Amino acid sequence: MRDVGLQPFFRYVPSCVFTLKMSLETCQIAIREVGGLEVLINLLDTDEVKCKIGALKILKQISMNASIRRSIADLGGLQTMVAILDMPNNNQLRCLAAETIANVARFKRSRRTVRQYGGIEKLVSLLQGAKGQEADR
Numbered sequence: 001m002r003d004v005g006l007q008p009f010f011r012y013v014p015s016c017v018f019t020l021k022m023s024l025e026t027c028q029i030a031i032r033e034v035g036g037l038e039v040l041i042n043l044l045d046t047d048e049v050k051c052k053i054g055a056l057k058i059l060k061q062i063s064m065n066a067s068i069r070r071s072i073a074d075l076g077g078l079q080t081m082v083a084i085l086d087m088p089n090n091n092q093l094r095c096l097a098a099e100t101i102a103n104v105a106r107f108k109r110s111r112r113t114v115r116q117y118g119g120i121e122k123l124v125s126l127l128q129g130a131k132g133q134e135a136d137r
Contacts, residue, residue, distance in 0.1 A: 022062055023061070027062075028064075028065045028068055029067070029068075031058075031062060031068075032067070032068055032071055037068070037071050037075060038075060040055040040058055040077075041059075041072070041075050041077045041080060043055035044077070044080045049090060049093060052084065052093055053092060053093055056081075056096035056097055056100055057096060059072065059100045060099050060100045063103035063104050064103060066106075066107075069103065069104045069107065070107070070110075072104050073104060073110040073113060077104065078104055078105070078113045078114055078117070079113065081100055081101050082097075082114060082117040082118065082119040082122060083117075084097040085097055085098065085122035094126055101114060101119060101123070
C-alpha cells in the first residue's frame with residue numbers, strides 16, 4: 001500500500017464513500033461485500049494522515065454493525081488502530097482510532113486483541129492526556 005503512485009488515488013476514496021448514507025445497513029454491507037473494508041484498513045497503513053482520518057471516519061460509522069465489527073477484527077484492523085494510538089501530534093487521528101476501537105471491541109475476541117497489543121494502556125494514556133489538557137485551560 002505504500003506505493004507512492006497509488007496514494008493520490010486512495011486519498012480521494014474516503015471522500016467518495018462519504019456520499020453514501022453510512023447509517024443504512026445495506027450501505028455498510030455493500031462496502032464489506034465489494035472489498036471496501038480491506039481498502040479502508042489498508043488506508044490506515046499509509047503515510048498520508050488525511051487518508052487515515054478519512055478511513056477512520058468511515059470505519060467509526062460502519063463499525064456500529066456487528067458483522068462489520070467482526071470483519072474489521074478478522075482483517076487485522078484493531079492492531080493497526082491500536083498502533084495509531086501511539087502517533088504523536090495528531091489528536092484527531094488518535095481520537096478517531098479510539099472511538100472506532102470502542103465500537104469494534106464489543107465482543108470478547110476483539111477485546112483480547114486490544115489487550116494483547118497494549119491498547120488498554122494506550123487508551124488510558126490518551127484519556128490522561130485529554131484530562132491534562134482540560135486542566136491547562
